Amino acid sequence: MASDALVLELRGITKRFPGVVANDGIDFDVRRGEVHALLGENGAGKTTLMNVVYGLYRPDAGEVRVGGKPVVFRSPRDAIAHGIGMVHQHFMLIPVMTVAENIVLAKEPTQAGVVLDYEAARKRVRELASAFGFVVDPDARVRDITVGQQQRVEILKALYRRADVLILDEPTSVLTPQEASELFQILRGLTEQGMSVVFISHKLNEVLAVADRITVLRRGRKVATISRQGATEESLARMMVGREVLLRVEKPPASPGEPLLEVHDLRVLDDRRLEKVRGVSFHVRAGEIVGIAGVDGNGQSELVEALAGLRRPVAGRVVVAGRDMTGRSAREVLDVGVGHVPEDRLRRGLVLDFTLAENLILHDYDKEPCSRLGWLFPDRILRWAAELLRRFDVRGGGPRTLASALSGGNQQKVVLARELGREPRILLAAQPTRGLDVGAIEFVHRQLVEARVQAKAVLLVSLELEEILSLADRILVMYEGRIVGEYGPEVQEEELGIAMTGGRPVVEAA
Amino acid sequence: MTEPGSARAQGGERPTLAFRIALAQRAGGIVSPFFTALLAFFMGGLVVLFVTGKNPLSTYEAIFKGTGLNWLLPWETCAHPCSAALSLQQTLIQFTALALTGVAVAFAFRCGLFNIGGQGQYIVGTVAAVQMGIWFQGLPSALHILLAAGAAALAGALWGGIAGVLKATVGAHEVISTIMLNWIALWVASYLVTFGGPMQDPAAGTEAVSRPISEGAQLPLLWGSRLLQGLHVGLFVALAALLVYWLVLNRTTLGYEVRAVGFNPEAAAYGGIDVAKSYFLAMAISGAFAGLAGAMDILGWRPRLDLTFVQGYSQIAFIGIAVALLGRNTAVGIFFAGLLFAALRTGSSTRNLDPEVFRPELANNLTEIIQGLIILLVGAETLVLYLLKSGRRLRRRGET
Numbered sequence: 001m002a003s004d005a006l007v008l009e010l011r012g013i014t015k016r017f018p019g020v021v022a023n024d025g026i027d028f029d030v031r032r033g034e035v036h037a038l039l040g041e042n043g044a045g046k047t048t049l050m051n052v053v054y055g056l057y058r059p060d061a062g063e064v065r066v067g068g069k070p071v072v073f074r075s076p077r078d079a080i081a082h083g084i085g086m087v088h089q090h091f092m093l094i095p096v097m098t099v100a101e102n103i104v105l106a107k108e109p110t111q112a113g114v115v116l117d118y119e120a121a122r123k124r125v126r127e128l129a130s131a132f133g134f135v136v137d138p139d140a141r142v143r144d145i146t147v148g149q150q151q152r153v154e155i156l157k158a159l160y161r162r163a164d165v166l167i168l169d170e171p172t173s174v175l176t177p178q179e180a181s182e183l184f185q186i187l188r189g190l191t192e193q194g195m196s197v198v199f200i201s202h203k204l205n206e207v208l209a210v211a212d213r214i215t216v217l218r219r220g221r222k223v224a225t226i227s228r229q230g231a232t233e234e235s236l237a238r239m240m241v242g243r244e245v246l247l248r249v250e251k252p253p254a255s256p257g258e259p260l261l262e263v264h265d266l267r268v269l270d271d272r273r274l275e276k277v278r279g280v281s282f283h284v285r286a287g288e289i290v291g292i293a294g295v296d297g298n299g300q301s302e303l304v305e306a307l308a309g310l311r312r313p314v315a316g317r318v319v320v321a322g323r324d325m326t327g328r329s330a331r332e333v334l335d336v337g338v339g340h341v342p343e344d345r346l347r348r349g350l351v352l353d354f355t356l357a358e359n360l361i362l363h364d365y366d367k368e369p370c371s372r373l374g375w376l377f378p379d380r381i382l383r384w385a386a387e388l389l390r391r392f393d394v395r396g397g398g399p400r401t402l403a404s405a406l407s408g409g410n411q412q413k414v415v416l417a418r419e420l421g422r423e424p425r426i427l428l429a430a431q432p433t434r435g436l437d438v439g440a441i442e443f444v445h446r447q448l449v450e451a452r453v454q455a456k457a458v459l460l461v462s463l464e465l466e467e468i469l470s471l472a473d474r475i476l477v478m479y480e481g482r483i484v485g486e487y488g489p490e491v492q493e494e495e496l497g498i499a500m501t502g503g504r505p506v507v508e509a510a
Numbered sequence: 511m512t513e514p515g516s517a518r519a520q521g522g523e524r525p526t527l528a529f530r531i532a533l534a535q536r537a538g539g540i541v542s543p544f545f546t547a548l549l550a551f552f553m554g555g556l557v558v559l560f561v562t563g564k565n566p567l568s569t570y571e572a573i574f575k576g577t578g579l580n581w582l583l584p585w586e587t588c589a590h591p592c593s594a595a596l597s598l599q600q601t602l603i604q605f606t607a608l609a610l611t612g613v614a615v616a617f618a619f620r621c622g623l624f625n626i627g628g629q630g631q632y633i634v635g636t637v638a639a640v641q642m643g644i645w646f647q648g649l650p651s652a653l654h655i656l657l658a659a660g661a662a663a664l665a666g667a668l669w670g671g672i673a674g675v676l677k678a679t680v681g682a683h684e685v686i687s688t689i690m691l692n693w694i695a696l697w698v699a700s701y702l703v704t705f706g707g708p709m710q711d712p713a714a715g716t717e718a719v720s721r722p723i724s725e726g727a728q729l730p731l732l733w734g735s736r737l738l739q740g741l742h743v744g745l746f747v748a749l750a751a752l753l754v755y756w757l758v759l760n761r762t763t764l765g766y767e768v769r770a771v772g773f774n775p776e777a778a779a780y781g782g783i784d785v786a787k788s789y790f791l792a793m794a795i796s797g798a799f800a801g802l803a804g805a806m807d808i809l810g811w812r813p814r815l816d817l818t819f820v821q822g823y824s825q826i827a828f829i830g831i832a833v834a835l836l837g838r839n840t841a842v843g844i845f846f847a848g849l850l851f852a853a854l855r856t857g858s859s860t861r862n863l864d865p866e867v868f869r870p871e872l873a874n875n876l877t878e879i880i881q882g883l884i885i886l887l888v889g890a891e892t893l894v895l896y897l898l899k900s901g902r903r904l905r906r907r908g909e910t
Binding site for chain 1: 760761762763764766767769770773774776777778779780781782783784
């Protein structure tokens with residue numbers, strides 16, 4: 001358990017990048033045997049701070065102390081030598097190698113100095129795993145194990161290199177709720193044995209669940225370090241954003257009308273011609289939000305693409321407002337009143353090198369009033385864009401600003417402005433809050449509820465269970481290309497989590 | 511939080527070469543093309559100094575005099591017949607072809623396509639223009655010119671369109687297909703004009719040359735005389751093409767589609783744009799500009815097609831790539847880059863350079879060195895910007 005001995009101290013760390021101060025005089029310390037959460041919105045400087053600790057960046061000012069002694073890290077190698085381990089958001093594992101090989105990589109036990117002693121490596125990994133209560137198969141190849149297991153391999157890798165401070169960067173972003181709670185268990189086990197953990201996150205509930213102390217960063221500065229006792233989601237959100245944030249979505253009771261989107265036994269292939277959607281049927285009525293929950297990669301992306309006309313289904317039917325739109329082009333689908341917030345706004349939702357005005361007319365550039373007979377009317381387009389930007393409160397630029405110049409939250413507002421500004425009857429929202437911070441998430445959620453109030457049919461696909469639970473009137477769980485269950489909004493998160501990992505056969509077809 | 515998407519993007523289609531170059535160029539702004547050209551001249555000057563021992567400044571001055579651009583300077587006096595005026599006419603004739611081929615390359619570029627097929631499209635343009643100029647004797651001149659130029663543009667559009675269709679349907683890379691189409695055009699045109707070929711002039715004996723186009727099909731002259739290869743009205747066609755280029759890109763839905771596809775084909779498809787159609791149209795329009803360049807040369811100053819023209823002079827279309835690159839694919843940029851390359855080519859030609867100062871045959875090579883350096887530097891700049899950008903990206907990753 002936590003003692004008062006400081007294993008790691010940061011004093012007045014400042015790190016500047018051209019045009020931005022990522023860390024501004026930040027103090028931070030870690031006690032032996034504690035989980036210290038580093039909480040903040042995207043861009044608050046959490047990862048920068050930890051990259052300083054891990055030797056990836058040299059601070060412009062300030063001091064790092066390990067065990068009370070000042071240190072200067074020139075590279076991660078130095079940090080590792082001082083007992084600091086880091087698990088990045090992107091795992092750094094070699095898929096074709098076994099778990100044991102990955103763990104001992106770069107510090108392999110050898111025979112005669114050159115040949116890998118695989119037996120010794122296996123033995124070492126087994127010892128390590130049992131010492132900390134991990135369950136891993138040293139001989140499994142990394143590409144064959146789940147993401148949650150890969151994360152454990154990353155943690156073991158740090159332990160193998162004798163880390164006593166473990167930095168985890170947004171570790172739950174890739175995990176299911178079950179895997180996340182297993183991770184928390186593992187972290188508790190580690191701290192009981194005297195290890196310290198720095199837990200980087202922007203998710204309030206997780207931080208409250210796992211941390212002993214919490215440090216909140218906002219725009220490169222430290223707001224406060226507080227103990228978990230007495231902290232609430234509301235108080236943390238206020239510290240993170242700097243104002244009151246509505247965490248719970250207020251929504252009037254649903255009054256669904258007739259079905260506007262009907263999907264019958266849809267089958268869709270992915271780019272590698274594997275069947276990713278395997279006979280999905282459901283409907284979305286006017287004035288309701290239907291949520292599709294699931295672990296990433298279970299066919300949600302392909303489903304949405306098929307509904308939006310971007311991927312031709314191999315079987316089944318898609319009926320939009322009574323019209324069969326199966327296999328129609330994206331343009332035709334857009335024109336019958338479907339709005340689509342794509343899951344990746346940078347790759348698909350926006351043309352980053354276009355101005356905001358050009359992005360806002362992406363679906364309607366060839367129609368009045370934007371153009372006539374192929375001739376564009378820039379004045380009308382700029383006026384229309386200015387109005388939309390005002391209505392949707394887009395900040396950081398005007399109609400002539402390049403989309404790439406905006407922050408993620410404002411970029412997403414531009415996408416929403418375009419999709420909702422055309423007054424669609426059906427809105428497909430795929431991961432509409434991915435990568436956004438608390439304030440922007442609140443805005444997106446309000447817009448989705450507003451669309452529901454206006455009797456639009458909203459299909460919400462999200463990896464965030466909390467988002468689905470707070471917004472959806474009906475929840476469908478997708479697993480391996482099928483819908484494996486339908487639930488009301490009162491369902492327990494655990495129950496959804498089990499369904500999402502295939503823990504239950506088909507309950508009922510929607 | 512964006513990992514799944516970016517991982518998929520890496521696994522999926524990579525951004526095209528043209529796209530990446532365009533991206534890096536926009537980052538460089540307006541200063542770097544000037545700097546690029548200046549640096550190329552500086553390095554060319556070093557070559558002059560160390561290889562020939564001549565004074566690079568006086569060499570460049572002589573080349574400048576050879577371009578005829580000094581005719582524009584108010585203090586220059588000019589005896590009759592004014593050699594500066596004659597040189598300037600040649601510079602502007604070259605400018606016509608370079609601006610048109612530059613626009614051709616730039617238009618495809620803006621759609622994310624690298625059209626290396628300017629030469630082939632130029633050649634089919636010249637063949638069409640010659641044939642139309644030979645046929646329809648006695649047609650009113652304006653109509654005849656329009657017919658010949660239109661046929662050339664159409665031929666170029668067809669030739670470029672083939673690569674566009676291949677790209678749009680089976681995904682054949684336009685760089686490969688346009689290069690192959692270049693060779694097809696070159697050898698077909700060579701066959702047409704050589705002895706025994708259907709377009710060869712029987713009156714020319716065994717010489718590989720076509721019959722000349724009828725006088726009515728020749729472009730009216732603006733300046734100078736036909737005998738001394740005066741400047742023809744094609745100059746205005748080139749200037750108009752620059753304007754059309756800007757208007758189409760920025761003021762039409764077609765241009766919007768082309769730019770959207772060029773910047774981000776996935777977002778364009780999501781927006782409802784037919785990406786395959788855009789690829790085809792961009793290549794066809796690109797080819798039309800190159801074909802028109804061929805027509806201007808045939809109708810303007812070279813009324814018959816011969817083997818050296820097909821196999822040698824047609825390479826002017828390749829310089830269109832350099833013009834587009836240095837001109838940043840903008841109308842104004844292509845204007846200046848076209849003028850620069852035209853001036854270089856004329857100024858260092860055997861005819862115009864004072865042999866006392868620098869040997870013309872060496873000067874020709876110097877021009878090619880400078881051309882090559884500019885392309886290299888434009889490429890290197892792309893590389894430098896790319897490195898800078900990935901450095902920035904690495905650092906930005908740390909901020910999130």
